[in-house]
Amino acid sequence: MLLTNHTMVEQLKLTERRIEQIKKLFDLTQTDEENMQAAEPFITRNLDWIVEEFYAKQLTHLEVEIVIGDSDTLQRLKNSMRGYIQEVFSGKFDEHYVSARLRVGKVHKRIGVSPALYMAAVRLLWDILSDQFEKDHLEGNCSREEVDKRQRSLTKLLMFDVQFVFETYTGALVAEVEKAKLELEHYAHDLAETVAKQTRELKEFSCQDGLTRLLNHRAFYERMRVELAGCARRKEPLTLIYFDLNGFKGLNDMQGHVAGDQMLVMIGKCILASIRETDIACRYGGDEFCIIMPGATNGQAKDVCERLIQCFIARQEGEDIAFSIGICQTGPDKFLSADELVNAADKRMYTAKNASRDTAGFWLCDSQETLGKYGRL
Template sequence: MQMTRQTLAGQLKITDREITERKTLFGITEQCIETLSDCRRFIHPKIDEIVQKFYERQTSIPEVELLIGDAETLMRLSQAMRGYLLELFEGYYDADYVNKRLRIGKVHKNIGVSPKLYISAIAQLQATLAPYIAAIPEDPSKNLDQKKRLEAVQNIFLFDIHLVFDTYIASMLNEVHISKQQVENYASSLESEVAKRTEELEQMSRQDTLTGLANHHAFHEHLRRCLAEAQRNARAISLIYFDIDRFKEINDSKGHKHGDKILGMVGKLTLSQIRTNDIACRYGGDEFCIILPATTIDEAQIFARRMISHAPQFIDSGVRFSIGIAQTGPKEFFDLDSFVGEADKAMYNAKERGHTNNKCNLSLAPLSAENAATSNNAASHIRLAATDLEP
């Protein structure tokens, strides 16, 4: 339930039964209540005088005078004290009385009245009242004397102090709870921010900033995982390994800035063509790899053709590629280094053919680990360039 829909007693779980137990604990018996009620007719006519004397004592304390601050506040406090004294001797100490005492405690806490000042004020109020209580004539018919009246007043003050301090303690616990929540929220937001930054740093450590592709380190992690999945599922996996022909000459003639631009465009071209499960990487320098899970060498060749056919949308004319493709699985599998080596070898075969024919070529590696040493299955060499594509 919302706090604003509960009384202070309800918030502190002070029930009627709890009130009864507290009254018993502090000696608020029927006789005590009768004694306090009997005092009312003698105190009531002297209320204004008692309140004035009380605040004369209070304002003589610099710290209290500073808290009160001005004449208008003093007048409001005097009126509130007048009401409190009337209720003190009224003889009704029920839930309404308890809520009023709790509210006093909350107000005092909110305006910065420390517990020591509150206790000091109660002591001064008792001292101010004492002469007036002592002046009440003894009543043998009711067995009331000065001692019993002073004891009854002390008991009701102790009852009130206990209620006020419940509010002080509850307010401090609430402040602690709020502070704890704020710390937890800050820690949670900080944890989220750290996790976000950590993820960003991890992503940066695995990504090539120039091309947006996975870097050399991430490539080996991805390929190791993809090879393991292919073996578990007995499925083929292909690897495209390609580089940019005469890239050093481009850098030397047009500058590294232009060379970096071409590398960035190759990254965009590659990312525009790969499927969800494919992984494109910058292997290093002007060399790139594309991991194609669940893909045969023929399907990989189709992919390479399609990628190069889209190259003019991204890359300047005259840029050519040497592309090698290797497949492993679905029955026999290369280890990681051998798999990369086969694709790399196929790429250099394509490059040699390109150099001799002044063309940019695609070369297919042998199909499996079992026949890698003897197979002539390297297939045909197909010209693949950014400006023209032979069927």
Template sequence: MKPTDLTLNEQLRITTRELSKRKKAFNISEKSIQTLLEAKPIILAELDDIINDFYKELLNVEGVPEIIGDAESLHRLGNHVKFYIRTLLGGTYDMDYIQSRLRIGMVHKRIGVSPKLYFAAYKIFNKLIRSRLLTLGNTSSCESCLDRTDALENIILFDLALVSDTFILGLVNELNRSKEELEEYAHELERTVAIRTKQLAEQASRDGLTGLYNQRTFFDHLELEISRSHRRGDTFSICYFDLDNFKKANDTHGHKYGDEILINVATAMKQVLRKEDIAARYGGDEFCILFPDTQSGECRTICERLIEDFSKINSMNIVTMSIGLAEFSPETGLDADTLIKMADKAMYSSKKNPGHYITQYSDVVITSPDDEYDPTA
């Protein structure tokens, strides 16, 4: 619940019962109230002089002139104090009175009056009114004068306790706001750190030029896919390719042109690949693609579309793709390194043919023992 939903009485939990307790604590009885009412004409007759003397002393307290600010504000404050004195001696100390005193304290807190200055003002105020009661009251009865000053002091302390409560409430509210702001800042910082950490992790997993995954990240995905394949009994495929004539194009037209070719490859890959496929720049002009739950025949179809899209981006490009495909199934017992080597050998077989070419590892022509992979070995 917001503070604005409650009165100051409610915020400080001052009920009718609490009011009665406070009156008893400060000895504000019917007798003392009657004594204050008897003193009221004495004080009101001297009210202007009391106000003038009050501010004459108060303005000598360090920090007070700066808070008041100007003559107009001083005059306005004097009128407020006159009203305050009239209600102080009014004899009615109910919940409305409590609310008005709490509001006075809250206003002074908001304009920057410290408890030190507020208590100093009350000391001056109490002294001036006491002196009037003692010098202008019924001098034939010292006991009567003392009753009036005691009753006055009790009601002033009663008010001062209420004002102190509002200062404390203001500090508690400030503390709670600061705590909420600190918690919000901490949450925002956590969110920022989490986002930044994710961004840094993403950057660390990506190739800076093409935006594709890098070799290390591709290898991590490949090992995960092997584990999933063993659990589910699925078949998946990988594609390994590099760019023919890339060095020639790079040397002829410059590195910027070579970078454009690599970016075009990445663009074509992003256009044809599915959401679940993992594309990576494996190094230099070499690329890899992981096709989950895909047999090599389906993989070939996707690679044909890749060649087509790449060719459309720059039809004058002399660079072509030599692509090798390898298929994984759980019963083969292959590991990630061996699977990549198989796709790599299929890719080198493609290089024996001019232009774009795709070779599946199962179609590789074995010309030496080194070309052959025996899964049972």
């Protein structure tokens, strides 16, 4: 087996079922995920301070300073730490999360971080985050009991993370290539491919909006989290387009829901005809749509919006329908969370909608809060 043909998660056979088993060993439950999510708003507000405090204390040790070596490496580590802390308080400890922990172990081993240094850093991070929980309590945002729960959940989660990191430290990454397992894998290959195909098809179906065949609301947030993490790792921007329809209620009232559904299907087709190959189109709900654009800037998003509007105008047959569009870019240096990005784009969409009430048409408010009318109506 060529290691470069497989992810670390695949090499270690860390299926979703196996990850759930390990979470049970650490007593990492849904309650712990909720405890971390509850602390997320306060942690996010203080994220920059937390990262700076962590490295200020780390760099008091000469051995740590020697390992880091230069300012560029330090900045990359700070960016990685920001991403890690955001993942810790996302409450999503799945295969994507585990894969990131394995990469951390590999990188630390490669640059020469000893187990002692790594464990000391974990202990320091626990202290800093625990102090933030206490501060949140002192400011009246949570009870003493909630602080204790968050600290216990954080302890379990960090220990959960440490064991994955040390999988790579101890060389388990390249272990256990046994003949019996290979023979079993060959024997079961056809059956596994069939099951995998059916599983993919079921997963795709569960992620699709039944009417437009775009991604649905649940899948939108799953993809958003993955794409934000990828763009942060690559230091690329990500832009979100959020829009809804003006006049859609009137169409439903006057012509019925069949006509409304036909309109939504047509808009879905216009979106797919207008976006880039790497973009992700979603029906957020009702007559609201989102387009996730990894690696795209505010200007590129406006280009897609113009193509979408022109495509829609060309296909529309007299209905008094237009769009109110909000655009928000995040990155490449600092990133909003998925909820923050949606809220920012939604706010700009409502700015455009307010303008459309005075003058009908396709209105757009972009990342620079620039408001403009597009196309014709």
